Amino acid sequence: MRVATIRVAGGTRAAVGDAEGWVLLDEADAQELVAGEGWRERAETALRGRTRQELDPGAFGVPLPRPAKVFCCGLNYRDHILETGRAVPEHPTLFAKFADTLTGPADEIRVHDTAQLDWEAELAVVVGSEVHRADRDEAAAAILGYTVANDISMRDWQQRTLQWLQGKAFDATTPIGPFVVTADELDPKAGLRIACTVNGEPVQDGNTRELVFDAADLVSYVSQITRLRPGDLILTGTPGGVALGMADPRWLQDGDLVTTAIEGIGELRNRIRSA
Amino acid sequence: MRVATIRVAGGTRAAVGDAEGWVLLDEADAQELVAGEGWRERAETALRGRTRQELDPGAFGVPLPRPAKVFCCGLNYRDHILETGRAVPEHPTLFAKFADTLTGPADEIRVHDTAQLDWEAELAVVVGSEVHRADRDEAAAAILGYTVANDISMRDWQQRTLQWLQGKAFDATTPIGPFVVTADELDPKAGLRIACTVNGEPVQDGNTRELVFDAADLVSYVSQITRLRPGDLILTGTPGGVALGMADPRWLQDGDLVTTAIEGIGELRNRIRSA
Numbered sequence: 190m191r192v193a194t195i196r197v198a199g200g201t202r203a204a205v206g207d208a209e210g211w212v213l214l215d216e217a218d219a220q221e222l223v224a225g226e227g228w229r230e231r232a233e234t235a236l237r238g239r240t241r242q243e244l245d246p247g248a249f250g251v252p253l254p255r256p257a258k259v260f261c262c263g264l265n266y267r268d269h270i271l272e273t274g275r276a277v278p279e280h281p282t283l284f285a286k287f288a289d290t291l292t293g294p295a296d297e298i299r300v301h302d303t304a305q306l307d308w309e310a311e312l313a314v315v316v317g318s319e320v321h322r323a324d325r326d327e328a329a330a331a332i333l334g335y336t337v338a339n340d341i342s343m344r345d346w347q348q349r350t351l352q353w354l355q356g357k358a359f360d361a362t363t364p365i366g367p368f369v370v371t372a373d374e375l376d377p378k379a380g381l382r383i384a385c386t387v388n389g390e391p392v393q394d395g396n397t398r399e400l401v402f403d404a405a406d407l408v409s410y411v412s413q414i415t416r417l418r419p420g421d422l423i424l425t426g427t428p429g430g431v432a433l434g435m436a437d438p439r440w441l442q443d444g445d446l447v448t449t450a451i452e453g454i455g456e457l458r459n460r461i462r463s464a
Numbered sequence: 465m466r467v468a469t470i471r472v473a474g475g476t477r478a479a480v481g482d483a484e485g486w487v488l489l490d491e492a493d494a495q496e497l498v499a500g501e502g503w504r505e506r507a508e509t510a511l512r513g514r515t516r517q518e519l520d521p522g523a524f525g526v527p528l529p530r531p532a533k534v535f536c537c538g539l540n541y542r543d544h545i546l547e548t549g550r551a552v553p554e555h556p557t558l559f560a561k562f563a564d565t566l567t568g569p570a571d572e573i574r575v576h577d578t579a580q581l582d583w584e585a586e587l588a589v590v591v592g593s594e595v596h597r598a599d600r601d602e603a604a605a606a607i608l609g610y611t612v613a614n615d616i617s618m619r620d621w622q623q624r625t626l627q628w629l630q631g632k633a634f635d636a637t638t639p640i641g642p643f644v645v646t647a648d649e650l651d652p653k654a655g656l657r658i659a660c661t662v663n664g665e666p667v668q669d670g671n672t673r674e675l676v677f678d679a680a681d682l683v684s685y686v687s688q689i690t691r692l693r694p695g696d697l698i699l700t701g702t703p704g705g706v707a708l709g710m711a712d713p714r715w716l717q718d719g720d721l722v723t724t725a726i727e728g729i730g731e732l733r734n735r736i737r738s739a
Contacts, residue, residue: 258562263627282625285560285633287533289690301597302688321635322576346689350557352538353627358560360596360690413577414621415564415635 190232192334193368194218194250196293201250205232206368210241219369220253220420223317223333246295246458249367252336253315253420259286260411261311261340261357265426267399272429281402281410284353286340286363286424294366294457298341298447300359301464305344306441309427310385310393310449312377313338314404315369316423321416328409331417334371335404337457338424339364339385339449344433344440364449364457365422375453378403382452383428387445395428397451465507467609468643469493469525471568476525480507481643485516494644495528495695498592498608521570521733524642527611528590528695534561535686536586536615536632540701542674547704556677556685559628561615561638561699569641569732573616573722575634576739580619581716584702585660585668585724587652588613589679590644591698596691603684606692609646610679612732613699614639614660614724619708619715639724639732640697650728653678657727658703662720670703672726 191206195213203216212235216222222232263282264270270277292298300306317333340363347356357363375381380398384391402410407423432438441447443463450456466481470488478491487510491497497507538557539545545552567573575581592608615638622631632638650656655673659666677685682698707713716722718738725731 257564260629263625278625280624280630282627283630284627285562285629287560287690289532349555350538350553351626352557352559354535354560354629355555355558355689358689414630414633415562 190236190371190374191368192219192223192371193252193366194254195244195248196250205236206241207236211244212236212239212241218254220255223253224419246367249295250293251291252366252369254288254291256288256420256422257418258415258421259288259290259424260422261286261424262402262407262426263353265401266395266428267401269395269429270401277401281407283411284357286358289360290358290363291365292361292363294364295459296361296364297460297462298362298364299462299464300343300362303343303345304440305438306461307342307344307432308385308387308392308441308447309340309342309431310383311338311340311424311427312381312383312397312451313365314408314423314425316408316417316421317419319416319418320408320412323409323412325405325409328412329405331408332372332404333419334369335375335377335454336366336369337449337451337454339447339457339459340424340427364459366457367455370454384450385430386448387441393428393430399428400425465511465646465649466643467494467498467646468527468641469529470519470523471525480511481516482511486519487511487514487516493529495530498528499694521642524570525568526566527641527644529563529566531563531695531697532693533690533696534563534565534699535697536561536699537677537682537701538628540676541670541703542676544670544704545676552676556682558686559632561633564635565633565638566640567636567638569639570734571636571639572735572737573637573639574737574739575618575637578618578620579715580713581736582617582619582707583660583662583667583716583722584615584617584706585658586613586615586699586702587656587658587672587726588640589683589698589700591683591692591696592694594691594693595683595687598684598687600680600684603687604680606683607647607679608694609644610650610652610729611641611644612724612726612729614722614732614734615699615702639734641732642730645729659725660705661723662716668703668705674703675700
């Protein structure tokens with residue numbers, strides 16, 4: 190099943206869908222939807238009984254728009270780690286974003302005061318039920334599903350100090366969506382192609398089978414530290430091919446179009462607007 | 465004025481006070497209180513008209529318990545930076561915590577799976593009004609006030625990777641309070657003693673006049689990145705004297721009592737409980 194938040198006149202609505210299209214539900218967004226008891230049965234009933242509609246890419250908002258916690262993992266693609274001559278890490282490298290950092294899958298990304306804007310295509314894991322100090326199996330059971338994100342980074346801010354947060358947390362700069370594919374329908378460990386283009390030029394082309402810490406590993410690890418709740422997010426890191434890794438970095442500029450796609454989920458298309 | 469959240473039967477209540485005691489208000493907590501229009505006038509009226517009550521230290525909860533953003537600044541005490549031979553930084557080093565990381569000013573701190581538990585006495589800045597891309601003056605005007613925090617840190621987790629977050633974000637391990645002193649009554653830049661003891665032994669003794677980035681600097685800086693709202697927090701860093709800096713670190717153990725005090729505000733008293 191696919192789960193999304195759709196922008197409608199005067200607000201947003203939760204929606205569920207499949208390959209044939211979408212059905213709007215009563216809830217204001219997908220986060221409210223999945224927090225409700227028995228949501229999956231209601232969603233399945235709605236999908237059986239109602240006519241699907243097509244939706245414009247611009248209609249999709251942040252799928253679950255109010256995470257209390259957004260964790261991001263760095264250095265998590267084995268092939269990329271090895272090609273840069275580093276050792277495969279024993280523990281995930283974690284940093285945070287905020288709900289305000291997120292923006293919709295087709296939104297413009299408005300930035301200011303940065304000269305080193307970079308892309309990072311990432312698989313995002315969406316938490317579907319409360320989980321604390323969980324083992325891998327419990328963690329896997331708490332995953333609602335997966336979506337696409339791009340951890341757009343201000344490298345000049347990120348590298349001002351040892352801690353990356355300030356280059357990763359500008360408001361409305363991390364596109365995510367267009368929808369969540371539930372975990373029963375997708376297995377990132379089996380291998381999903383993840384790719385990023387800038388103005389149509391391929392810049393990243395990786396595969397989620399290369400994740401050192403997979404979705405269940407990360408949910409379990411983070412849950413040792415803090416209780417995760419429905420809507421919380423973990424971004425799983427990016428494969429090789431970012432501007433920062435180039436001898437002569439090609440930073441993102443005003444007007445650039447960034448696409449971010451994961452096989453079996455969908456695609457983000459975001460235009461950069463630099464003030 | 466002092467602003468607090470008080471634990472009462474069945475929940476919590478906002479309270480305002482002064483040196484003579486406390487008056488409970490109708491709002492469920494201080495965050496709800498300060499989000500309301502004209503709260504300060506209502507609070508002043510309540511303080512004029514009603515009899516103060518004394519409150520037990522254990523009655524105080526996290527003053528503003530639902531920050532959407534908790535920023536922390538590292539490496540921010542000039543005297544301590546210089547004594548360790550480092551240069552005074554050009555930019556603040558920032559990392560995040562979550563609302564769930566906070567705990568009350570007299571609560572036990574329950575930890576697990578750490579062998580390197582450390583203290584970090586810190587001045588906390590509480591945001592009182594929405595602020596985005598603000599200069600120093602606008603930032604100063606958005607500060608509700610100041611409280612005491614201790615950025616209790618799991619150094620073994622903190623040092624697993626380059627990013628500190630995972631050693632700083634265990635649930636209910638950062639005590640904060642006991643109340644907020646409003647900004648009109650306190651000037652950390654003029655110098656407030658900040659001290660930490662463990663089982664009565666002094667371990668930290670600094671002064672907020674040594675802050676490289678003061679409260680207005682930090683609110684202004686963070687507001688370039690993200691919009692801050694009432695209840696959001698910035699912890700301003702810790703002076704010298706943490707266990708991590710000792711040749712033979714004295715890590716916190718089960719049963720240890722940590723006190724954290726800032727002149728003109730108050731004191732945290734937290735017992736460590738290690739599972």
